[in-house]
Amino acid sequence: MKIDLFITCLNDALFPQTGLAMARLLRRLGHQVHFNEAQTCCGQMHFNTGYQREALPLIRKFVNDFRNAEVIVAPSGSCVAFVRDLYPKAAEWAGDDDLLREVTELGKRTYELSEFLIKVLKVEDVGAYYPHRVTYHPTCHAARLLRVGDAPLTLLKNVRGLTLVELPASEQCCGFGGTFSVKNPETSTAMLADKVQSVMSTGAECCTAGDNSCLMHIGGGLSRLQSGVGVVHLAEILASTESISAGSSETIGAMQVSAEALL
Structure with missing residues (x-):
């Protein structure tokens, strides 16, 4: 399976080791991993703080960056929840039916890491060792x-x-x-x-x-x-x-x- 990594802005700026770990894990499980370097913030911080209008360009950019992805996986329940739950609400607020259709479809292909492993790949044991x-x-x-x-x-x-x-x-x-x-x-x-x-x-x-x-x-x-x-x-x-x-x-x-x- 070809998996597109959705690396949040927090991870990209402060905790890149998490994104690298996710890439290693998914490759070890036999999947092709792709990282679109054009991706930026998903817009969650702006939208949740009351700057809905300013968030819309970021939402549209996210859709454009991941439009052709087979599946999108992120190390963040927060950002995935924003894509799945609030992107449609943002599109409705903007009165953009085309955007609503696209974000609804995109949300169906976007997963948080643990739910992707368990619910999609049906993997419970990823072969990890961590003596702590x-x-x-x-x-x-x-x-x-x-x-x-x-x-x-x-x-x-x-x-x-x-x-x-x-x-x-x-x-x-x-x-x-x-x-x-x-x-x-x-x-x-x-x-x-x-x-x-x-x-x-x-x-x-x-x-x-x-x-x-x-x-x-x-x-x-x-x-x-x-x-x-x-x-x-x-x-x-x-x-x-x-x-x-x-x-x-x-x-x-x-x-x-x-x-x-x-x-």
Whole structure:
């Protein structure tokens, strides 16, 4: 299968290792991977912040960049949810029937990584090896809009060497919410404090999730407390094999440092 990678602007600018890990994983599973270098922001930040008009050119560009893709896969439940759920609403708001038709069709071919592996490829064991104690945070968009369900947990349970520990109050938001954390910092920080305490209570070495935005937020909180707990994207765990497992702790540390520098 030819798979087009939808690498979000956050990943492209701050966490490129996640996109590289996803590419390695999909190639290891025998698929052809393509990355369109013309892609830019999907427009989510603009649209969700109230700049719907400014988001429309980005939406149209995304459609143009991925129009001929057989299937589109991203390491972000948030951005995939925007494409599938809000692109049609944006087209309706703009009164553009042609755009509505195109985004509706495009949304049917756009997937978050874990749901693609489980629901489309029907793969539960990707041959990963990751000898660490890990807890999983289900991000809001993936859980509530995409309804990926237990797909990430199923994949993690089949990673050799990994000890998966349940995260208390896992359904609670971490408080990032894109520009929500900027416009409502006190509320966001309070929500983060609860999430960080839950993560630390598990005794896990690291917290994983399907969105680097949430991991950046959580990782910053963990780092400021000098908790010793890192964060790592699900794609990086699934791409890890026994031959490269020694570098996994470096990956955790690198992302934690990145999160701390930004927060």
